[in-house]
Amino acid sequence: MIRSHFLNLLMFSALVAIFFAFLTQNRPKDRVRVILVLGGAMVVLSLIVAYVMYPFPRQQ
Amino acid sequence: MAETSPDPVNTSAAPPPERLSVSPVLPCVLAWLTPGLGHLYLGKRGRGIAFFFVVLSAFGLGLASGGTASLIDPQQPLSYLATFDNLALGPFDLVGRLASVGSLEYRLPPDEGHPRRVALMSRLRERVRHPTYEYGNTFLLTAGLMNILLILDAFDIAAGRKD
Numbered sequence: 662m663i664r665s666h667f668l669n670l671l672m673f674s675a676l677v678a679i680f681f682a683f684l685t686q687n688r689p690k691d692r693v694r695v696i697l698v699l700g701g702a703m704v705v706l707s708l709i710v711a712y713v714m715y716p717f718p719r720q721q
Numbered sequence: 722m723a724e725t726s727p728d729p730v731n732t733s734a735a736p737p738p739e740r741l742s743v744s745p746v747l748p749c750v751l752a753w754l755t756p757g758l759g760h761l762y763l764g765k766r767g768r769g770i771a772f773f774f775v776v777l778s779a780f781g782l783g784l785a786s787g788g789t790a791s792l793i794d795p796q797q798p799l800s801y802l803a804t805f806d807n808l809a810l811g812p813f814d815l816v817g818r819l820a821s822v823g824s825l826e827y828r829l830p831p832d833e834g835h836p837r838r839v840a841l842m843s844r845l846r847e848r849v850r851h852p853t854y855e856y857g858n859t860f861l862l863t864a865g866l867m868n869i870l871l872i873l874d875a876f877d878i879a880a881g882r883k884d
Binding site for chain 1: 767768771772775776778779782785786787852853856859860863867870871874884
């Protein structure tokens with residue numbers, strides 16, 4: 662069990678990126694590119710959304 | 722002497738690769754039984770092995786993180802979709818259901834006071850208290866969605882629509 666939010670994000674992004682890389686590409690080089698671009702985009706966009714949401718107070 | 726220009730109609734040197742065309746039913750059933758097995762059957766060995774490990778990793782992480790197989794609750798329409806998604810994992814759904822719900826049940830009794838519903842809801846509340854329950858559910862549902870895509874992909878390959 663992984664309790665870290667960030668590690669869960671990394672694991673999820675990696676699995677989804679690998680899945681779509683193998684689903685959509687045939688050549689190993691293209692698969693690596695999709696893994697890096699898709700996985701990286703998922704992590705970076707999640708961090709940006711998290712940062713943007715940070716100032717918002719939780720509803721009491 | 723005039724140079725001969727290349728034929729504009731027939732410029733490709735090699736013929737297009739021959740596409741596989743077999744009955745799509747068996748690969749789809751195999752893909753449903755075990756993630757990646759449909760692709761292995763169709764000769765896509767690398768893809769099949771990768772899909773097997775990716776989908777099973779998501780499934781295993783989901784269960785280990787406290788995720789729960791969904792039960793149909795007539796009061797919650799989305800529970801139908803979530804249960805269908807779980808079922809897309811084939812026999813692995815049975816494992817997930819036994820590990821999380823404790824029995825092979827797919828539907829909550831609609832009557833609020835039904836003893837079976839009370840017992841199942843109690844079991845589900847225990848799982849919800851798990852700190853990583855939401856992550857677990859996300860991994861489990863994602864594993865099911867990935868296998869739905871694999872079944873459709875195996876269909877396309879078998880029908881000759883995709884290499």
